[in-house]
């Protein structure tokens with residue numbers, strides 16, 4: 001059992017507020033990702049959970065009991081870092097066994113547990129090697145093995161895949177989710193890579209400048225971002241933002257375009273931003289209908305299964321994921337169709353989403 005709750009955590013380093021009123025509830029056995037850019041406060045949050053950093057304000061609870069002044073060892077959590085921190089002079093088997101040696105586990109039991117963990121991580125053939133004889137991915141598995149062998153109540157992982165090459169990262173993502181299902185323990189995983197978070201998490205907490213922006217399933221943060229930061233941080237291609245305002249049930253773009261105003265925009269005075277993901281845009285005449293923006297192709301990036309088009313709409317360049325079947329050329333004029341049922345609206349000044357998901361337009365222009 002290990003439910004981890006943070007309530008109203010604040011932490012400052014001198015005059016820098018690293019965490020501000022951070023509250024999250026991590027369910028027992030879930031794969032919870034703390035996602036945010038560099039400096040957002042992710043590692044500090046993990047260190048507060050581990051007991052390596054004392055919060056100025058707030059409480060950490062494990063299964064409903066306050067961790068108070070409990071030491072890291074008393075909290076019984078295992079940390080895995082991006083640097084593997086293996087003992088270079090010890091074999092893989094000795095490295096994995098090191099937490100058990102510290103707990104005076106007998107040699108037979110120790111060997112059995114090390115072999116079980118090594119089999120699970122598919123490094124059982126490497127047990128007699130030293131870390132210097134291993135690839136980065138294998139070293140990371142040994143570091144995971146050392147955390148797994150003690151069967152802690154929760155695993156805290158701080159960007160453990162950062163040092164691996166892209167292919168290995170993707171492979172290890174799948175390994176970690178398999179491992180999580182197998183051990184059934186709580187994983188709290190820090191990442192600045194939204195794709196990693198989307199692929200692995202049961203739930204994601206998006207952190208920015210020390211504050212939790214949103215907590216939800218990957219689908220919730222992707223489809224219903226609560227503000228512009230979450231909307232643009234989550235997604236492999238950045239969400240397009242177009243400045244506009246609403247007049248008489250029409251969204252009027254600063255760049256001169258007009259679209260039917262989604263209900264959420266009606267009656268909202270002042271400046272807005274229309275947010276549309278590249279996959280919710282298409283080139284007119286390529287199959288999908290919708291309301292169109294007139295533009296000129298600025299750049300073309302073929303990806304094989306899709307073509308990324310940068311299109312100038314007035315002074316704004318937006319990105320469109322287009323079908324690869326039609327050839328597009330720089331300078332070509334075209335109409336970009338907007339799927340308004342998938343569009344988002346933000347208050348220009350506060351960045352807050354007007355509605356969590358805009359409804360289909362009420363009128364057709």
Ligand SMILES: Nc1ncnc2c1ncn2[C@@H]1O[C@H](COP(=O)(O)OP(=O)(O)OP(=O)(O)O)[C@@H](O)[C@H]1O
Pocket residue numbers: 013016018036037038039040041042043044045192
């Ligand atoms: N011991 C410390 N002393 C002073 N400032 C610190 C300390 N630890 C963290 N900070 C500052 O607190 C802020 C949050 O740091 P933290 O390491 O938690 O961010 P992060 O989201 O994990 O970033 P990264 O992805 O770069 O590791 C940063 O501005 C950082 O410089």
